[in-house]
Amino acid sequence: MVAGERLVPIPSALGESALAARRKHSLSRFIVNHRVLSAFIVIFVALVLVAVFADALATYNPTKTAPTIKMRSPSGAHWLGTDYLGRDMYSRVIKGAQVSMRVAVIAVSISLVVGVVMGLMAGYFGGLADLLCGRYVDAQLAFPGILLAIAIVNALGPGLYHAMIAVGILGVPLYFRLTRGQVLQAKEQEYVRAAEVIGASRWRIMFRHILPNIANPLVVAASLAGGNAILALAALSFLGIAAQPPTPDWGAMINIGKDYLHNNMWMAIGPGAAIFLTVFTYYMLGDALRDYLDPRLKTR
Amino acid sequence: MTGYIVRRVLSMIPVALLVTIALFVLIRLTPGDPVRVILGQEATPQNVKALRHELGLDESYPVQYVKWLGRLAHLDFGRSLASREPVRKAIGERLPATLELGLTGFAVGLIFAIILGTVAAVWRDSVWSRLTTAFSLVFVSLPNFVLGVLLILLFALHWRIFSPGGYVAFSRAPAQNLRYLVLPASVGAVTGAATLSRFVRSSLLEALYTDYIRTARAKGLREFVVVARHAMRNALLPVLTLAGLALGGLWEGAVITETIFTWPGVGRLTVDALGRRDYPIVQAVVLIAAFSYMIANLLVDIAYAYLDPRISYGRR
Numbered sequence: 170m171v172a173g174e175r176l177v178p179i180p181s182a183l184g185e186s187a188l189a190a191r192r193k194h195s196l197s198r199f200i201v202n203h204r205v206l207s208a209f210i211v212i213f214v215a216l217v218l219v220a221v222f223a224d225a226l227a228t229y230n231p232t233k234t235a236p237t238i239k240m241r242s243p244s245g246a247h248w249l250g251t252d253y254l255g256r257d258m259y260s261r262v263i264k265g266a267q268v269s270m271r272v273a274v275i276a277v278s279i280s281l282v283v284g285v286v287m288g289l290m291a292g293y294f295g296g297l298a299d300l301l302c303g304r305y306v307d308a309q310l311a312f313p314g315i316l317l318a319i320a321i322v323n324a325l326g327p328g329l330y331h332a333m334i335a336v337g338i339l340g341v342p343l344y345f346r347l348t349r350g351q352v353l354q355a356k357e358q359e360y361v362r363a364a365e366v367i368g369a370s371r372w373r374i375m376f377r378h379i380l381p382n383i384a385n386p387l388v389v390a391a392s393l394a395g396g397n398a399i400l401a402l403a404a405l406s407f408l409g410i411a412a413q414p415p416t417p418d419w420g421a422m423i424n425i426g427k428d429y430l431h432n433n434m435w436m437a438i439g440p441g442a443a444i445f446l447t448v449f450t451y452y453m454l455g456d457a458l459r460d461y462l463d464p465r466l467k468t469r
Numbered sequence: 470m471t472g473y474i475v476r477r478v479l480s481m482i483p484v485a486l487l488v489t490i491a492l493f494v495l496i497r498l499t500p501g502d503p504v505r506v507i508l509g510q511e512a513t514p515q516n517v518k519a520l521r522h523e524l525g526l527d528e529s530y531p532v533q534y535v536k537w538l539g540r541l542a543h544l545d546f547g548r549s550l551a552s553r554e555p556v557r558k559a560i561g562e563r564l565p566a567t568l569e570l571g572l573t574g575f576a577v578g579l580i581f582a583i584i585l586g587t588v589a590a591v592w593r594d595s596v597w598s599r600l601t602t603a604f605s606l607v608f609v610s611l612p613n614f615v616l617g618v619l620l621i622l623l624f625a626l627h628w629r630i631f632s633p634g635g636y637v638a639f640s641r642a643p644a645q646n647l648r649y650l651v652l653p654a655s656v657g658a659v660t661g662a663a664t665l666s667r668f669v670r671s672s673l674l675e676a677l678y679t680d681y682i683r684t685a686r687a688k689g690l691r692e693f694v695v696v697a698r699h700a701m702r703n704a705l706l707p708v709l710t711l712a713g714l715a716l717g718g719l720w721e722g723a724v725i726t727e728t729i730f731t732w733p734g735v736g737r738l739t740v741d742a743l744g745r746r747d748y749p750i751v752q753a754v755v756l757i758a759a760f761s762y763m764i765a766n767l768l769v770d771i772a773y774a775y776l777d778p779r780i781s782y783g784r785r
Contacts, residue, residue, distance in 0.1 A: 201526050308487035312759045315721045324498040339610045400612055407614045408740055434622055441615040449610035
């Protein structure tokens with residue numbers, strides 16, 4: 170079963186404050202009952218803090234070269250060693266967290282906004298809007314993901330921002346399909362009918378009435394997609410068409426590090442471990458969040 | 470059944486046309502004048518005009534699109550901007566290496582996915598099940614280029630069992646070819662097994678709790694027969710969809726894996742072309758990948774309809 174198949178929440182007779190209090194209570198109980206989830210929340214918060222305070226945490230300037238100390242192994246002075254230009258790998262990996270998190274937020278935001286707006290229009294208006302959006306998504310899904318991103322970056326020119334746009338476009342079908350399915354169910358609900366009867370505009374119904382009621386699965390999808398976005402961008406950087414030197418990007422660092430494995434394996438291991446930890450945390454959090462928001466979707 | 474296949478093929482046409490339109494737009498968005506890229510900045514205006522006419526770039530976009538589509542129908546993808554050799558020839562020469570690597574990784578990955586997924590489903594609360602789930606979670610989160618680097622570090626540089634990269638055609642030196650193949654194919658196999666084993670597990674678990682399995686057990690069939698003959702048959706149907714998509718998507722893996730292991734296939738050709746801004750090659754590879762993806766989807770749907778009698782072939 171996919172996330173899009175969940176039922177639309179039934180409006181409760183409880184007041185908003187009572188609902189909020191109950192939700193808060195059950196979320197805290199859920200987190201307490203799931204120790205693994207608690208651990209990954211801590212790791213995720215730590216990763217976010219590392220990204221936000223990267224400049225303060227970096228021990229050296231991540232782009233400053235020092236040819237006299239190049240290819241050093243890890244030591245007290247350089248915790249992850251130095252690269253082929255003598256740059257401190259620890260500082261570059263820490264700064265890379267900032268680059269990756271920013272990419273994840275921007276790329277997922279692009280996917281979310283475009284996919285949700287298309288899905289709302291296709292699901293609510295139907296007809297031509299549904300046909301056009303549906304065919305567009307069908308055509309996009311015909312392209313293998315990373316190759317479509319390559320074609321887009323190839324057309325726009327190499328660079329981190331163009332790669333973010335490409336990765337953002339890759340995520341559009343997921344949100345489109347999810348939103349469209351939810352809207353088709355939601356628009357038959359009484360609260361939508363009631364809004365129509367009191368004369369609310371179609372846009373108001375879509376964005377003020379339907380969207381808040383279908384937000385849960387979108388939040389789950391967004392949390393999972395953060396990991397996918399980081400993976401996709403790291404792959405594009407690895408291929409040399411996303412982040413350009415001297416930007417400290419994890420994928421680009423591994424691309425260079427692979428050519429120096431016999432001299433200094435830490436050039437690849439540090440950023441490799443960082444990508445793995447970040448994506449793994451995203452996936453674990455996404456899974457747990459899915460279980461929390463819809464226990465029926467809990468994987469067996 | 471034939472009617473179903475015809476309808477399914479016909480439904481592909483609008484999507485295929487949209488794919489070509491999207492790619493045509495992307496080609497036109499590409500910065501830089503292709504004529505200047507071929508002739509260089511020193512070319513005389515007469516030469517530029519002549520080549521522009523020869524390439525049909527002086528015509529309107531709709532005319533250019535229709536002519537480009539006509540050339541594609543004859544598998545004419547143009548010429549490489551760098552080497553001036555036909556793109557079809559460049560891709561054709563490298564295709565066997567890509568198929569060898571991709572199909573080997575896919576096949577090994579699928580076999581392991583079925584074994585691991587079955588173990589995890591049949592002994593669902595055992596340590597094996599937990600290990601399989603952990604394997605799947607870890608390797609789904611590990612990018613294939615990181616895995617490739619780790620394999621080179623361990624098996625090529627540390628233990629020196631395999632070579633860190635290289636290629637020789639199977640027809641020239643079979644043993645050497647297989648030696649080169651092991652590490653890059655392992656990347657595809659591990660990634661594929663990690664992704665597919667989760668689906669095998671959940672699909673088989675679902676099948677094991679159905680009434681027909683209870684009936685099969687009640688008849689006194691051996692557990693092996695119940696799992697292998699009855700549950701597995703139905704459980705593998707949804708996995709087929711994902712396996713088909715994975716097969717269609719082996720181009721994605723090729724781009725990364727061939728780069729790490731200097732495997733001279735279409736993926737490496739694409740990455741090299743990206744570096745040289747050799748657009749015709751990149752666009753041709755993307756187009757071929759998109760079409761093979763669509764064909765893989767089509768074959769999966771047909772196989773599904775053939776294997777699952779509940780799927781109706783008729784119109785609703």
